[in-house]
Amino acid sequence: MACSFAPHLHSLPWSSPAKPLWPSLARPNCTASSSSNRTLDSLSISASLSSASVVHIDVETMNDTPSTLRELCKGHMPTTCSSGKAEEVGFITPTHVQRETLPVLFSGRDCVVHAQTGSGKTLAYLLLIFSVVNPQNSSVRRVDLPETTHIYNFDIPKKGHNRRTCNQIK
Ligand SMILES: Nc1ncnc2c1ncn2[C@@H]1O[C@H](COP(=O)(O)OP(=O)(O)OP(=O)(O)O)[C@@H](O)[C@H]1O
Numbered sequence: 001m002a003c004s005f006a007p008h009l010h011s012l013p014w015s016s017p018a019k020p021l022w023p024s025l026a027r028p029n030c031t032a033s034s035s036s037n038r039t040l041d042s043l044s045i046s047a048s049l050s051s052a053s054v055v056h057i058d059v060e061t062m063n064d065t066p067s068t069l070r071e072l073c074k075g076h077m078p079t080t081c082s083s084g085k086a087e088e089v090g091f092i093t094p095t096h097v098q099r100e101t102l103p104v105l106f107s108g109r110d111c112v113v114h115a116q117t118g119s120g121k122t123l124a125y126l127l128l129i130f131s132v133v134n135p136q137n138s139s140v141r142r143v144d145l146p147e148t149t150h151i152y153n154f155d156i157p158k159k160g161h162n163r164r165t166c167n168q169i170k
């Protein structure tokens with residue numbers, strides 16, 4: 001697949017906000033994009049390491065990308081948020097968008113994904129969120145992932161309550 005950078009997607013203007021809202025996630029930028037008039041399989045990824053330098057990642061060279069979500073997430077998920085939960089609800093094979101973006105996200109780069117509706121962007125960024133939640137310290141008790149909606153329900157209990165994290169994916 002040829003990798004072509006969407007000309008209208010440039011490096012994010014990191015002048016705003018002045019400080020990252022979530023410092024632990026302050027990372028160089030990455031832009032993944034696909035033209036909306038292409039097919040689901042048509043995705044290009046560009047990562048900009050600073051506002052001045054742009055690195056293009058040719059997805060054709062990513063031949064060793066794991067073929068299952070479980071393999072893709074291996075080593076990145078807390079045990080309480082195992083990819084087995086995702087498999088239980090039928091998320092076994094990653095979509096093309098997930099296959100291309102998750103390695104970039106897990107590598108620590110910010111990522112803007114521009115791809116067709118229904119291509120699996122939401123699960124990609126939710127899996128990244130799950131990967132950075134610390135079940136030992138977090139007060140997040142549960143993250144619900146309704147299968148087809150766009151509602152992400154972070155059920156945050158009062159301090160001292162049950163601290164299990166990401167242990168339910170509905
Ligand atoms: N790996 C997967 N395997 C099976 N089904 C999946 C997978 N990833 C996502 N889905 C399902 O595909 C549908 C579309 O996914 P999702 O909502 O994540 O797409 P999206 O790109 O975020 O769409 P939109 O642009 O409309 O927000 C949902 O019903 C979701 O549950």
